[in-house]
Amino acid sequence: MATGPAGSKTVQGKEPLTSETKNGATASTPAAKRHRKSLLLAAVAVLWVLVWIAFRGVQTLELGGAERTDFHVWLNGLRDAFDASRDSSFFFQYVVTPITQGLNAVVEFLQNLFSQASGGRPVPQVGWLGVVALLSWLAFALAGVRSMLLVAAFTLLCGFFGYWEESIDTLIITFISVLLCVIIGIPTGLLMARNKRFSAIMSPILDVMQTLPSFAYLAPLALVFGIGPAAAVVTTLIYALPPLVRITEHGIRGVSPSTLEAVTSMGATPWQTLSKVQVPLAKRTIVVGINQCTMAALSMATIAALINGPGLGAPVLQALQALDVGSAFVSGLAIVLMAIMLDRTTTAASERSSIAARVRRGSKESQKRGAQRRRMIVLIGAAVALVAVYLSHNYLTLAKFPSSPNLGKPLAAIIQSFNDWTVETFSGVTEAFKNITTAMLVNPLESLLAQSPWWVMALVIIAIAAIAGGWRAAAITVLCELVILGTGLWNETMKTLATTLVATLLVVIVATILGVWMGRSKLADSIVRPILDAFQTIPSFVYLVPALALFGPTRFTAIAAAVVYGVPIATKLIADGIRGVSTTTIEAAQSMGTTAGQMIMKVQLPMSRKAVVLAVNQGLLYVLAMVVVGGLVGGGGLGYLVVSGFSQGQLFGKGLAAGIAITALGVLLDRITKYAAFRTAS
Structure with a gap:
């Protein structure tokens, strides 16, 4: 037996038994696991793009605006049956009707x-x-x-x-x-x-x-x-x-x-x-x-x-x-x-x-x-x-x-005039920003999600869930996908998912910048936090108004409103995560001559990984809630179908199916990100 580097004992002809190898090779370390996970996700993405190129627009399950599936027609019939049985059904007579009449x-x-x-x-x-x-x-x-x-x-x-x-x-x-x-x-x-x-x-x-x-x-x-x-x-x-x-x-x-x-x-x-x-x-x-x-x-x-x-x-x-x-x-x-x-x-x-x-x-x-x-x-x-x-x-x-x-009418007139001036003055900037974001992010992602064969997308989402969140996340993903397929609105769900992911990306970018700033500066925290508190006080409905004024009735309006709605909660979580990094670790990194950028990228954000993943989870759920509300102002997707279901009687079943699909999508995204956060923490 000989002695290797740093005093570690070795057996002749064998490698030193270090912390990286004693549990079965370097793959057991957290960094190695994250690297392997990244490689797997990259492989899934590459394979996905290749299949999309080959089968683009095939078996997308797209459904026209007025088209209805048998399930939608059945839901319409269920509504009619509910209405017809209100006076004869025990459930309606002795449970629903008393509650309804009482309230x-x-x-x-x-x-x-x-x-x-x-x-x-x-x-x-x-x-x-x-x-x-x-x-x-x-x-x-x-x-x-x-x-x-x-x-x-x-x-x-x-x-x-x-x-x-x-x-x-x-x-x-x-x-x-x-x-x-x-x-x-x-x-x-x-x-x-x-x-x-x-x-x-x-x-x-x-x-x-x-x-x-x-x-x-x-x-x-x-x-x-x-x-x-x-x-x-x-x-x-x-x-x-x-x-x-x-x-x-x-x-x-x-x-x-x-x-x-x-x-x-x-x-x-x-x-x-x-x-x-x-x-x-x-x-x-x-x-x-x-x-x-x-x-x-x-x-x-x-x-x-x-x-x-x-x-x-x-x-x-x-x-x-x-x-x-x-x-x-x-x-x-x-x-x-x-x-x-x-x-x-x-x-x-x-x-x-x-x-x-x-x-x-x-x-x-x-x-x-x-x-x-x-x-x-x-x-x-x-x-x-x-x-x-x-x-x-x-x-x-x-x-x-x-x-x-x-005060209402004069204020409304002032706001309308200001809106007209803003649109006229800054329409070039807002239109350019909207067009660039739509062309560079929304359209490509929507094409990738909604124009891939449905079975390809289903397998891709299951693979991402399994890699990021484990078998439990994958099992829940399968169940949610079956529900979405059952609603007959797979294509519209993918369009909503694309809008949600783009808005979530923008939320994470803004929240990371603000959160790091707040986490590293008490002065910044004292300035920004009250603003975030005020934004969290505003009901989600209200965010549509300024977004509509700036961008008009388009799907980007829903994205803009969703970003403003989701940023406060995500920013606070990231700021708290940055602030929670051990002062001992910070001091040790500073003593080694670490720059501010290196401190953020190499120390604080990696050690705040759990908070960042949780911020993504919460930001994503807030965004999804707002994106579907954006159906009121041209957001399209499932939110538009829900609104159509209320305004057009023959589309009630389709609107109700859209609500079910939204629920399944929300549960799917929540479980994947939560299990991913849990695995990151462990």
């Missing part, structure tokens, strides 16, 4: 009370002054003076824009949906936190609910609940419930184990532990969950305009369909004001719980005096609000929202 009755009652003319009156029972007073008092009671002023100002602004009734209807749908989410979601989250088996059952269901693009909910729920307020509430409930459940579970699980052990040692029952310790300590986190739930509900309540849901979504949708950028901007701005108002109020409410906890550390006497003073102010505010309600009920000028100042 419609609650919405109608609140509309008659606050927003619509009722009881033979030309105005609602509670006029605008009473509504503003009640909302302001509620904001003060929950969140404080600043939130009260914000709510009063923004609610009045929505009225002065000319959308008073629509704004209050949006608040009604959001309020009912969030209330139902709280009733269902918080107990579900508590049970998941205390029962691992129940959590294991619910987690995949919540995953699917969060993965599905919101457009996918609309057609099937319209089929069951019809169009109107009830369907809008149920749709919003499905979309907004998962964040509340997950955050509630996280808050309860986050309570210190030592605290729980101390309480248990004192003989507390499970119910006492939950109600007296876990829920109070997790209160702030649960309120954050309500905040996220509220924002999701507001976002979905606007999209629900497609199924005749009342609120601000209707004027935005009408303006987009008429290509009226000025009116779309004003109604979209009203939605943004609502979003900011609700976001800041619920955020302030969560912060108040922390302040209250700190105040409780003072003397009992000071606590008592503070509580009494606040209780008195709240009661006085309630009395003032009730007086305002009485006055608004009895006096027409305080009931009907004033027609002046009318």
Whole structure:
């Protein structure tokens, strides 16, 4: 036996037994595995392109705009059967109809009370002054003076824009949906936190609910609940419930184990532990969950305009369909004001719980005096609000929202003029950017995906899933592909996938640049993060307005809106990953004379690989959700078919099939990227 380099022992005639070879050659190291994976993906890509060249345009399963498959016709028949059986089916009579009638009755009652003319009156029972007073008092009671002023100002602004009734209807749908989410979601989250088996059952269901693009909910729920307020509430409930459940579970699980052990040692029952310790300590986190739930509900309540849901979504949708950028901007701005108002109020409410906890550390006497003073102010505010309600009920000028100042029409005219000037001035730049991106990225990728034989594309996607995410990702991919094939919309799905991938690429490029900058600079983080927070507050519907103004009704409009929608979440994840790189590693690299570029490319991004892959996952899902919404402004693909299904009765089945295909595509992309992230981390 001899001694080799660096003191490693060798057997004569054999290589040193190093960390690279002791587990079976260099292929076992992470770097070697990644290299092998890259080679396999490159081989798949080369083979794919060669087959595409040979069989381009063959067996693409393309379906004309008005063409329908037997499955689409069957879905139309299913709709007719549903409608015919509403009066005779046990399910409809004793399950669906009571839910639908109950939700419609609650919405109608609140509309008659606050927003619509009722009881033979030309105005609602509670006029605008009473509504503003009640909302302001509620904001003060929950969140404080600043939130009260914000709510009063923004609610009045929505009225002065000319959308008073629509704004209050949006608040009604959001309020009912969030209330139902709280009733269902918080107990579900508590049970998941205390029962691992129940959590294991619910987690995949919540995953699917969060993965599905919101457009996918609309057609099937319209089929069951019809169009109107009830369907809008149920749709919003499905979309907004998962964040509340997950955050509630996280808050309860986050309570210190030592605290729980101390309480248990004192003989507390499970119910006492939950109600007296876990829920109070997790209160702030649960309120954050309500905040996220509220924002999701507001976002979905606007999209629900497609199924005749009342609120601000209707004027935005009408303006987009008429290509009226000025009116779309004003109604979209009203939605943004609502979003900011609700976001800041619920955020302030969560912060108040922390302040209250700190105040409780003072003397009992000071606590008592503070509580009494606040209780008195709240009661006085309630009395003032009730007086305002009485006055608004009895006096027409305080009931009907004033027609002046009318800010909406002048602002719409200004925006339309500005849009016309922008298009005229920068049309060369925007048109060039759109054309270059379309010619260099969108068209080639769409041709590669949609003009390849369907079986080639199916095998390519399965191979990518297997290489990137393993056999589980490949198995789920096979199931999702079978669903897409079953809908008869394989070609349209590939077109949607192409648009999604291009938008995701742009999101990753922008998010990486901003995320690295934020992760390396606290000043940059302090500047950019509030902007990203503001962008995340805006409902997805609103992003279509500026994109439509800049690029007109084209598929690139959907891409542009999707990029702006997906960048904030991806940027934050990458910034957090860069910031999480060990300072010891950074210092060691700096001591070796590493340049800033080398630090980013060779150290920080590689060590943030898990965060980057997660950013790709989340950015991709956000993009997919927005790309299909882009069907409203010429985006084409599956989103256009969903919209057509609502507007043309004979295409209902095709639109519903498109919703199913969107769901399968979303699950497919989510599983591949999530399993890829897991394998990257391990």
